[in-house]
Amino acid sequence: MSDAHVTVLYFAWLRERVGSGEERIELPAGVRTVGTLIEHLIARNPAHAAAFENRQAVRCAVNQDFAGPDAAIGPGDEVAFFPPVTGG
Amino acid sequence: MSTIRVQEAAFDTGAEIARLTEGRPDIGGIGCFVGVVRASKADPIAALTLEHYPAMTEPALARIAAEATSRWHLLGCTLIHRVGRLLPGEPIVLVLAAAAHREPALEATAFLIDWLKTKAPFWKKETLAGGAETWVDARDSDDAAAARWG
Numbered sequence: 001m002s003d004a005h006v007t008v009l010y011f012a013w014l015r016e017r018v019g020s021g022e023e024r025i026e027l028p029a030g031v032r033t034v035g036t037l038i039e040h041l042i043a044r045n046p047a048h049a050a051a052f053e054n055r056q057a058v059r060c061a062v063n064q065d066f067a068g069p070d071a072a073i074g075p076g077d078e079v080a081f082f083p084p085v086t087g088g
Numbered sequence: 089m090s091t092i093r094v095q096e097a098a099f100d101t102g103a104e105i106a107r108l109t110e111g112r113p114d115i116g117g118i119g120c121f122v123g124v125v126r127a128s129k130a131d132p133i134a135a136l137t138l139e140h141y142p143a144m145t146e147p148a149l150a151r152i153a154a155e156a157t158s159r160w161h162l163l164g165c166t167l168i169h170r171v172g173r174l175l176p177g178e179p180i181v182l183v184l185a186a187a188a189h190r191e192p193a194l195e196a197t198a199f200l201i202d203w204l205k206t207k208a209p210f211w212k213k214e215t216l217a218g219g220a221e222t223w224v225d226a227r228d229s230d231d232a233a234a235a236r237w238g
Contacts (some may be wrong), residue, residue, distance in 0.1 A: 011141055012211035013223045061209070064144035080141060080209075084226030087138070087169060087210025088123055088181050088201055 004075045006037070010051070011082035014058065017051035027075060034060050035069035037079060051081075059084055090153040090165050094145050096172040099182050108164045108186050115163050117190040119197030121183040127176035132217040136224075138171045138180065141209035145169070148208045156185060156200050160192035167200065169210060199237050206234040 004027045015021045031040045038055070041048040052058060060067050061080045073079055091107070093099075101122060109115050127133040149167045156162060166184035174180060181204065185196035212224040 009141070011209070012139055012213070061141070061144055064141075064147060066207075078143070080144070082141065082209065083211060083223065085206065085209055086212045086224045086226050087140070087208050088205035088230075 006073055006075070007078045008037075008041070009078065009080040011080065013083060014051050014081050017047060019047050027073070032072060032074070033069065034062065034067055034071045034073060034079065037073060038069070038081075057083055089163075090150065090157065090167070092146050092149045092153060092166075093168045094140060094142075094149075094171060095168065096170060098170070098179065099168045101179075101182060104166050104168065104182060104184060108166055108184055112163060112186070114188060115186045116188045117186070117193040119183075119185040119187075119190075119193035119195075121181075121197050121201045122179050123181040123201070125174050125176045125178050125180060133176055133214050134217045134219075135173050135175055135215040136180070137173045137213045137215065138169075139211045139213070140169075140171050144209045149204070152200060152203045152207060155203070156196045159199070160185070160187060160196040162187050162192065162196055165196065165200065167204065169204070169208070171210070202230070202233045202237060205230045 005024050008025050009022050010018045031037050038052055042052050059082055062071050062073055063078055105118055125136050153165050153167055162185055164186040168182040170180050183197055183200045185193050187193040213221055214224055215221050
């Protein structure tokens with residue numbers, strides 16, 4: 001059994017468009033960054049394609065730290081996608 | 089030295105100031121900011137619902153508090169942020185910064201709310217008087233306010 005999975009979390013309108021707040025994704029060969037993970041998610045599901053339609057409006061955190069599209073990801077990581085924050 | 093909390097319940101600003109200053113005669117001033125749900129004719133908000141990223145929120149707030157403490161030599165600070173459904177007039181966020189003198193206390197308070205608004209993982213959804221719901225967009229003016237602190 002492969003354990004090359006990441007946990008992917010979605011918040012705010014990304015969660016609503018994806019239709020789920022959390023999923024486990026098996027990392028295919030070649031998916032080793034946030035940007036390539038987004039491409040993988042878009043390719044496998046139209047709801048994800050809609051959620052990531054405007055890439056400029058999506059922010060990311062890897063293991064609870066803000067991260068850009070070039071950030072590395074690997075098995076066991078927690079990758080979260082969300083809109084720009086609006087607290088306070 | 090820092091108090092960091094994310095909670096659904098309301099907070100008591102007076103009690104939080106008392107907790108911050110208890111046994112600390114070296115504190116000479118406390119800066120305070122309370123954010124409140126605002127509604128107006130132009131913005132007929134019936135409610136705000138605040139969502140957050142639980143595993144990330146408190147560490148992010150702690151980093152912001154540590155940055156302020158180091159820059160202004162704070163003697164204590166408090167960040168309390170509410171989540172869930174809030175009505176107009178209800179407090180959302182409390183920022184307290186205690187220092188020996190007023191200038192660092194007031195500057196650190198402004199810094200803390202500016203950074204919190206752009207670096208802590210909270211999202212607001214507005215419910216309008218008619219029932220329509222929309223996610224609040226981030227504002228460029230908030231990014232500019234955070235950027236002025238470098």
